[in-house]
Amino acid sequence: xxxxxxxxxxxxxxxxxxxxxxxxxxxxxxxxxxxxxxxxxxxxxxxxxxxxxxxxxxxxxxxxxxxxxxxxxxxxxxxxxxxxxxxxxxxxxxxxxxxxxxxxxxxxxxxxxxxxxxxxxxxxxxx
Numbered sequence: 001x002x003x004x005x006x007x008x009x010x011x012x013x014x015x016x017x018x019x020x021x022x023x024x025x026x027x028x029x030x031x032x033x034x035x036x037x038x039x040x041x042x043x044x045x046x047x048x049x050x051x052x053x054x055x056x057x058x059x060x061x062x063x064x065x066x067x068x069x070x071x072x073x074x075x076x077x078x079x080x081x082x083x084x085x086x087x088x089x090x091x092x093x094x095x096x097x098x099x100x101x102x103x104x105x106x107x108x109x110x111x112x113x114x115x116x117x118x119x120x121x122x123x124x125x126x127x
Contacts (some may be wrong), residue, residue, distance in 0.1 A: 055100070084096075
Protein backbone atom coordinates (compact mmCIF):
# COMPACT_ATOMS: atom_id res chain seq x y z
CA UNK A 1 0.00 0.00 0.00
CA UNK A 2 1.47 3.32 -1.04
CA UNK A 3 -0.58 5.49 1.25
CA UNK A 4 -3.42 5.39 3.71
CA UNK A 5 -6.04 6.47 1.17
CA UNK A 6 -5.48 3.47 -1.09
CA UNK A 7 -7.34 0.95 1.14
CA UNK A 8 -10.53 3.01 1.43
CA UNK A 9 -10.47 3.55 -2.34
CA UNK A 10 -10.18 -0.21 -2.94
CA UNK A 11 -13.06 -0.86 -0.55
CA UNK A 12 -15.18 1.79 -2.28
CA UNK A 13 -14.49 0.21 -5.68
CA UNK A 14 -15.38 -3.22 -4.31
CA UNK A 15 -18.66 -1.91 -2.88
CA UNK A 16 -19.47 -0.21 -6.18
CA UNK A 17 -18.83 -3.43 -8.13
CA UNK A 18 -20.93 -5.44 -5.67
CA UNK A 19 -23.76 -2.91 -5.95
CA UNK A 20 -23.68 -3.16 -9.75
CA UNK A 21 -23.78 -6.98 -9.60
CA UNK A 22 -26.71 -6.93 -7.16
CA UNK A 23 -28.55 -4.37 -9.32
CA UNK A 24 -28.01 -6.54 -12.42
CA UNK A 25 -29.29 -9.64 -10.60
CA UNK A 26 -32.37 -7.78 -9.37
CA UNK A 27 -33.04 -6.52 -12.89
CA UNK A 28 -32.78 -10.06 -14.24
CA UNK A 29 -35.20 -11.28 -11.54
CA UNK A 30 -37.71 -8.57 -12.44
CA UNK A 31 -37.40 -9.36 -16.15
CA UNK A 32 -37.93 -13.07 -15.39
CA UNK A 33 -41.07 -12.42 -13.33
CA UNK A 34 -42.50 -10.10 -15.99
CA UNK A 35 -41.71 -12.60 -18.74
CA UNK A 36 -43.32 -15.53 -16.89
CA UNK A 37 -46.41 -13.43 -16.16
CA UNK A 38 -46.64 -12.30 -19.78
CA UNK A 39 -46.36 -15.88 -21.03
CA UNK A 40 -48.77 -17.28 -18.42
CA UNK A 41 -51.45 -14.59 -18.74
CA UNK A 42 -52.99 -15.72 -22.07
CA UNK A 43 -53.31 -19.28 -20.78
CA UNK A 44 -55.02 -18.16 -17.60
CA UNK A 45 -57.45 -16.00 -19.58
CA UNK A 46 -58.28 -19.05 -21.68
CA UNK A 47 -58.72 -21.20 -18.57
CA UNK A 48 -60.99 -18.61 -16.94
CA UNK A 49 -63.08 -18.50 -20.13
CA UNK A 50 -63.44 -22.29 -20.02
CA UNK A 51 -64.45 -22.09 -16.34
CA UNK A 52 -67.31 -19.74 -17.25
CA UNK A 53 -69.39 -22.46 -18.90
CA UNK A 54 -72.18 -23.45 -16.50
CA UNK A 55 -72.07 -27.19 -17.14
CA UNK A 56 -70.43 -30.02 -19.08
CA UNK A 57 -72.79 -29.86 -22.06
CA UNK A 58 -72.25 -26.13 -22.54
CA UNK A 59 -68.46 -26.59 -22.46
CA UNK A 60 -68.50 -29.51 -24.89
CA UNK A 61 -70.81 -27.67 -27.31
CA UNK A 62 -68.92 -24.37 -27.26
CA UNK A 63 -65.30 -25.53 -27.09
CA UNK A 64 -64.93 -28.85 -28.93
CA UNK A 65 -61.40 -27.99 -30.11
CA UNK A 66 -60.23 -27.54 -26.51
CA UNK A 67 -61.50 -30.96 -25.39
CA UNK A 68 -58.94 -33.74 -25.78
CA UNK A 69 -60.74 -36.54 -23.97
CA UNK A 70 -63.96 -37.25 -22.07
CA UNK A 71 -63.71 -40.06 -19.52
CA UNK A 72 -66.60 -41.46 -17.50
CA UNK A 73 -65.55 -43.08 -14.24
CA UNK A 74 -66.93 -44.15 -10.90
CA UNK A 75 -65.43 -43.35 -7.54
CA UNK A 76 -66.83 -44.37 -4.15
CA UNK A 77 -70.09 -45.42 -5.82
CA UNK A 78 -70.65 -42.08 -7.58
CA UNK A 79 -70.37 -41.55 -11.32
CA UNK A 80 -68.30 -38.68 -12.65
CA UNK A 81 -67.02 -37.41 -15.98
CA UNK A 82 -63.53 -36.01 -16.45
CA UNK A 83 -63.19 -33.59 -19.34
CA UNK A 84 -59.51 -33.43 -20.23
CA UNK A 85 -58.72 -30.18 -21.99
CA UNK A 86 -55.74 -28.96 -23.93
CA UNK A 87 -52.62 -27.98 -22.03
CA UNK A 88 -53.00 -24.41 -20.87
CA UNK A 89 -50.38 -21.88 -19.89
CA UNK A 90 -46.64 -21.57 -20.12
CA UNK A 91 -44.81 -24.88 -19.61
CA UNK A 92 -47.67 -26.86 -18.06
CA UNK A 93 -46.83 -30.27 -16.66
CA UNK A 94 -50.26 -31.71 -17.40
CA UNK A 95 -53.56 -30.90 -19.07
CA UNK A 96 -56.38 -28.90 -17.59
CA UNK A 97 -59.12 -31.18 -16.23
CA UNK A 98 -62.72 -30.49 -15.23
CA UNK A 99 -64.64 -33.04 -13.15
CA UNK A 100 -68.44 -33.19 -13.50
CA UNK A 101 -71.04 -35.11 -11.53
CA UNK A 102 -73.85 -37.15 -13.10
CA UNK A 103 -75.98 -34.02 -13.59
CA UNK A 104 -73.20 -32.36 -15.58
CA UNK A 105 -72.35 -29.86 -12.84
CA UNK A 106 -68.65 -29.15 -12.38
CA UNK A 107 -67.51 -30.33 -8.96
CA UNK A 108 -63.76 -29.78 -9.33
CA UNK A 109 -61.21 -28.45 -11.79
CA UNK A 110 -57.50 -27.96 -12.24
CA UNK A 111 -55.60 -25.81 -14.73
CA UNK A 112 -52.43 -27.95 -14.58
CA UNK A 113 -53.15 -31.49 -13.42
CA UNK A 114 -49.49 -32.45 -13.51
CA UNK A 115 -48.60 -29.97 -10.75
CA UNK A 116 -51.54 -30.58 -8.45
CA UNK A 117 -50.91 -33.66 -6.33
CA UNK A 118 -54.00 -33.19 -4.18
CA UNK A 119 -56.20 -33.04 -7.29
CA UNK A 120 -54.61 -36.22 -8.66
CA UNK A 121 -54.98 -38.03 -5.32
CA UNK A 122 -58.58 -36.87 -4.94
CA UNK A 123 -59.59 -38.19 -8.36
CA UNK A 124 -57.14 -41.13 -8.62
CA UNK A 125 -56.00 -40.02 -12.10
CA UNK A 126 -59.15 -41.45 -13.64
CA UNK A 127 -58.23 -40.14 -17.07
